[in-house]
Amino acid sequence: MIKKVLTISICIIFALISFASADDSKIETDSTKLNFYTGMFDFSDDGKKSELFGVQHQNEDLNRDTFLGNLSPVTGAMMTANNASYFYTGVQAQYKIGSLNFNPSFAPGYYNEGDGKDLGHALEFKSEVQLSMNLPKDSFIGVSYNHLSNASLGSKNPGANSYMFNFLKKF
Structure with missing residues (x-):
């Protein structure tokens, strides 16, 4: 139990320190x-894999340059074909490599299994990496x-691995 509380506390403190030490300059x-x-939800579990779709919002007015790079908050939701859903909010880092963008993120959220996979707890943590390429017209x-x-908060922690194809658009 102490290990669980410590892990969650470290994640929260890390996020708070990152935003507290943020430079006030914003990226234009x-x-x-x-x-x-x-994409495919839990592709590594043949019995419970399912198609998924989702949407994520990022307000770039809230971007901050920190010692970890450029960070911004993200909020989103995804749903599977088995009516499992996940609503989350967290932080995403942005690293540009020419016309490529590398975006790791971490987001705690609420998971409802619907008719899908039982992940063991309503509170789930999403760790994600995204690689995207610039297209014309801010896409x-x-x-x-x-x-x-x-994070072993529940009686079981089977986890779920997913892959997605993304289309991003600035407005």
Whole structure:
């Protein structure tokens, strides 16, 4: 139990320190980025894998340059074909490599299994990496991989691994 509380506390403290030490300068961009994605939920579990779709919002007015790079909050939701759903909010880092963008993120959220996989707890943590490429007119196309886990908060912690194809658009 102490290990669980310590892990969660470290994650919360890490996020707070990152935003507290943020430089107040903002990157000049359009203020809203939407990420529409679809893919396969829990592709590594043949019995419970399912198609998924989702949307994620990023307000780039809230970007901050920190010692970890450029960070911004993200909020989103995804749903599977088995009516499992996940609503989350967290933080995403942004690293540009020419016309490629590398975006790791961490987001705790609420998971409802619906008719899908029982992940063991309503509170799940999403760790994700996304690689996208710039397109014309403030658009991007990419791929991402995420892992959902409850950090052993529940009686079981099977986790779920998913891959997605992403279309991102700035508004």
